[in-house]
Amino acid sequence: MSPIAKFVFCLTLLAAWRLSSTLFAEAPPAPGVDSASRNASCLALAREAGIRSEGGTGRNFVISPLSIHAALAKVAAGARGDTLSELLRFLGSASLNELHRAAATKLVGRLNGIGQTSFTSGVWVDRMLALKPEFMAIVASRYNATAESVDFVSGAEQARQRVNAFVADATNKQILEVLPPGSVGPGTAVVLANALYFKGAWTQPFDVSTAPFHIPGGTTVRVPSMTTSEPQHIAVYPGFRALKLPYKNDVQQQAEFYMLILLPDSETEIADLYDKAVSMREFIKTHTPTENVPVRQFMVPKFKFTSEFEVSSDMRKLGITRAFEGGDFSGMMTGGEGLSINGVYHKATIEVDEVGTVAAAATAVLWFGSAAPGAPQDLVDFVADRPFLFAVVEEGTDAVLFLGHVANPLTH
Structure with a gap:
């Protein structure tokens, strides 16, 4: 040829x-x-x-x-x-x-x-x-x-x-x-x-309400958001906090999927989280929460x-x-x-x-031609009211199916 x-x-x-x-x-x-x-x-x-x-x-x-x-x-x-x-x-x-x-x-x-x-x-x-x-x-x-x-x-x-x-x-x-x-x-x-x-499908479906979300540039929009009062897998790390949302898995299947959301603190940028995910060995695995903790405020926007x-x-x-x-x-x-x-x-x-x-x-x-998570308080907040990183992961292989970020949940 x-x-x-x-x-x-x-x-x-x-x-x-x-x-x-x-x-x-x-x-x-x-x-x-x-x-x-x-x-x-x-x-x-x-x-x-x-x-x-x-x-x-x-x-x-x-x-x-x-x-x-x-x-x-x-x-x-x-x-x-x-x-x-x-x-x-x-x-x-x-x-x-x-x-x-x-x-x-x-x-x-x-x-x-x-x-x-x-x-x-x-x-x-x-x-x-x-x-x-x-x-x-x-x-x-x-x-x-x-x-x-x-x-x-x-x-x-x-x-x-x-x-x-x-x-x-x-x-x-x-x-x-x-x-x-x-x-x-x-x-x-x-x-x-x-x-x-x-x-x-999530292991536990969420309620929906409208909540504020702060998009880049200083504008605040109101977006449909997932809320719950049930305990969640949350861990607090220097500069960000992590949320693990498991999907339902059939008893007989040999794979377990979950979504990981990384919410930066005010002093951390999305680019910083991308850098961590690439530069640190097994970053996603070692920063996936394992402990189910009670929540006080919880909000993740639909997108x-x-x-x-x-x-x-x-x-x-x-x-x-x-x-x-x-x-x-x-x-x-x-x-x-x-x-x-x-x-x-x-x-x-x-x-x-x-x-x-x-x-x-x-x-x-x-x-x-990996850092160790900080000790969470009795009640933990996870309010994703600003841009965040997300990943869809298979737990047994640590395979990252999807990786991305949400800057404005209203933008398709």
Whole structure:
């Protein structure tokens, strides 16, 4: 295939995973990787995009670090040489074999058996081309993918619409378009699309009342908010306080999801919390409250919004360059040497109300050619009346499904 051929790789998913096949167990290790850094790069990418989005504008923001991680794990499965080594360093793994054994892989394998989630995937390949059997074996065995031959040369727009329809159906219409107009053309070779959907109900529904919320710039708005007088999982740390909101989990399922809300004090900025989440090992795990404490005042605003952006510049800033400048993707198909990624698009949506959370995310990769908590008082306040950080996490694997911040709950 010509180096100027265009390859579109689209993934739509909520949780991140790593490949677990040993087909490429002999791939050379990536130097300078330590196991504690796993997932850190994708959190760093989330930080870059989040701070850029916030930028004093008061915009809400949501990203799925693990959706991006999953996209790059599949990219790594088809990469070779220096391109592979660079991707492995970013993903925090010394080798593909280590990447394949990640705990998140097992979580993804269980997603269709969990009440809150669903997972599906598909592969659309140009009728004149074929993926390598080894690569297709990974996609089929680890992602339950079905393959379909399409005509990108004369029917690129129809193929784009088919992929988007597949994604929309798999996410219950939460993500209607992952491939933007013009992203698929006559040079497109393959589209891989994975879709993952999350819908979780709180263990205890909340009451709703209207409360003030202080948005950036000094304006105060009144917003529908969740309230309760029941004890909650709250911990107080220097500069912020944390709230854990568990979702209902089926007795037989092997995953436990929760939302973590980090509310900065007056002297702490949202950017400071992003920095902590990236720079401190296991920050989210070690700052998730474990003690159920009685509350005095409790308020968390309802919110619903969607974020979409292009993150290739952030990825370059964090060290991925070869994949954008003539990479080696010969593990994916014959003639894959010299292909370059020319765009990484991400879209995520989330809705939080008194009943629970609905969320989904999409990532599209386009190829061309710890501190200890302070002791809480007998009665603890948690009044989220100002911008805050949030994350949706799976407790067993510490996988961060979503990360973002709310600046104005009224802005969709």
